[in-house]
Amino acid sequence: MAVALAKKFNTVILSADSRQFYKETCIGTAKPSIEEQAGIKHYFIDSHSIHQPLTSAQFEKEALEILETEFENHNTIILVGGSGLFIDALCHGLDDVPHDENIKNQLNIEFETQGLSPLLDELMTKDPLFYAKVDLKNPVRIIRALEVIRIANKPFSSFHAFQSKKRPFEFQKFVIDLPREMLYERINKRVDIMLENGLLKEVEELLDWQNLPALNTVGYSELFDYFNGKITLEEAIELIKRNSRRYAKRQLTWFRRDEKAIWTQALTTENQLQEILSTLK
RNA sequence: GGUCUCGUGGCCGAGCGGUUAGGCAGCGGUCUGCAAAACCGUCUACAGCGGUUCGAAUCCGCUCGAGACCU
Numbered sequence: 001m002a003v004a005l006a007k008k009f010n011t012v013i014l015s016a017d018s019r020q021f022y023k024e025t026c027i028g029t030a031k032p033s034i035e036e037q038a039g040i041k042h043y044f045i046d047s048h049s050i051h052q053p054l055t056s057a058q059f060e061k062e063a064l065e066i067l068e069t070e071f072e073n074h075n076t077i078i079l080v081g082g083s084g085l086f087i088d089a090l091c092h093g094l095d096d097v098p099h100d101e102n103i104k105n106q107l108n109i110e111f112e113t114q115g116l117s118p119l120l121d122e123l124m125t126k127d128p129l130f131y132a133k134v135d136l137k138n139p140v141r142i143i144r145a146l147e148v149i150r151i152a153n154k155p156f157s158s159f160h161a162f163q164s165k166k167r168p169f170e171f172q173k174f175v176i177d178l179p180r181e182m183l184y185e186r187i188n189k190r191v192d193i194m195l196e197n198g199l200l201k202e203v204e205e206l207l208d209w210q211n212l213p214a215l216n217t218v219g220y221s222e223l224f225d226y227f228n229g230k231i232t233l234e235e236a237i238e239l240i241k242r243n244s245r246r247y248a249k250r251q252l253t254w255f256r257r258d259e260k261a262i263w264t265q266a267l268t269t270e271n272q273l274q275e276i277l278s279t280l281k
Numbered sequence: 282g283g284u285c286u287c288g289u290g291g292c293c294g295a296g297c298g299g300u301u302a303g304g305c306a307g308c309g310g311u312c313u314g315c316a317a318a319a320c321c322g323u324c325u326a327c328a329g330c331g332g333u334u335c336g337a338a339u340c341c342g343c344u345c346g347a348g349a350c351c352u
Contacts, residue, residue, distance in 0.1 A: 017317085018316065018317070018318090019317055028317095029317080053315070055314040055315075055316095056313075056314055056316075057313085057314045058314075059314095060314095082317075083316065083317080084312080084316075085312075085313075085314090085316050085318095086316080088312095088313075089313075089314090092313090093313090094313045094314075095313060097313070097314070098314090099314045104314090104315085135311065135312090135319090135320055135321060137319095137320060137321070138311085138312095138319055138320040138321080139319070139320085140315075140316090140318070140319040140320075141311095141312080141319075141320075144313095144314075144315090147314090148314095159313090160313070162313075180307095180308095212315095213315040213318080214315080216315070216317090216318065217316095217317045217318075218317045218318095219317075220317090221317095242305095242306080243317075244317075245306095245307095246317095247317050247318095248317095249307095249308085249309090250310090250311095250312095250316095250317090251317090253309075253310060253311085253312095254311095254312075254316095256310095257311095257312090
């Protein structure tokens with residue numbers, strides 16, 4: 001779809017898929033092959049390494065730079081992909097919130113050794129506002145908030161303006177919404193195809209790096225468990241399918257929040273393309 | 282033909298007289314630096330009929346169904 005659109009507009013594509021950035025992961029991320037890219041310039045495919053992962057904030061920055069250059073030669077650019085947070089970072093901007101790897105690691109250690117409770121206490125005293133609205137059972141959110149609090153010595157919530165930043169371009173989002181059964185069928189089949197294409201080998205070669213955050217992802221974690229003898233191959237495959245289905249569902253949930261997004265329910269790429277193009281006219 | 286065991290929500294699975302067990306799948310949602318991550322909510326079923334009882338998924342009988350064994 002993205003390639004078809006890019007051809008139509010004679011332009012380039014930016015991927016906003018947070019797993020296709022990495023050159024080490026190909027089969028399991030269903031990255032478009034060179035043939036599939038069909039001569040269209042793709043940014044953020046194989047552009048980074050799992051050893052230096054790209055965060056949403058960095059993505060915002062790097063993507064904006066690319067867009068600035070590319071808009072000199074193109075009126076329309078295609079952004080494609082699945083990572084809602086990254087899409088929002090680029091389209092709406094993230095508030096300028098500090099980040100410190102060491103402090104985060106320290107917090108992770110505290111969480112692993114002492115549990116969430118002390119962290120919750122700290123959060124409650126240092127940022128009661130945020131404490132009142134976060135999901136108190138979600139360690140990731142709690143740790144991030146405390147990371148910021150410890151860096152800046154002020155409440156995490158004080159950094160949030162939640163206002164869309166001005167961008168030197170306009171954008172329109174389209175969501176492809178296939179019937180759930182069809183979606184799931186395609187996901188299941190896609191997993192089988194990945195396996196035929198050598199996913200097992202790809203994952204096996206990444207075993208040394210299995211603890212990297214960038215590999216904490218569907219298609220890899222399950223097979224790491226298999227290689228580590230925790231589950232059978234059959235179980236791993238079923239889990240990959242299930243987790244992919246769940247992820248797809250969460251993507252839909254994410255995009256549903258966006259009132260301006262246009263949804264297409266057409267069943268074929270050709271029809272989806274027609275719908276999108278007619279909306280643009 | 283006989284004896285025995287068993288029939289719980291889409292699936293698995295506890296309960297064995299008086300709260301919605303639970304898990305998985307599915308569905309819905311949260312989301313501002315690990316996001317294909319992390320997390321939350323939700324589905325009220327006991328094969329059917331009759332009986333005992335204040336009260337039955339839990340006890341009794343019959344019917345239907347599944348399985349094991351015997352002849």
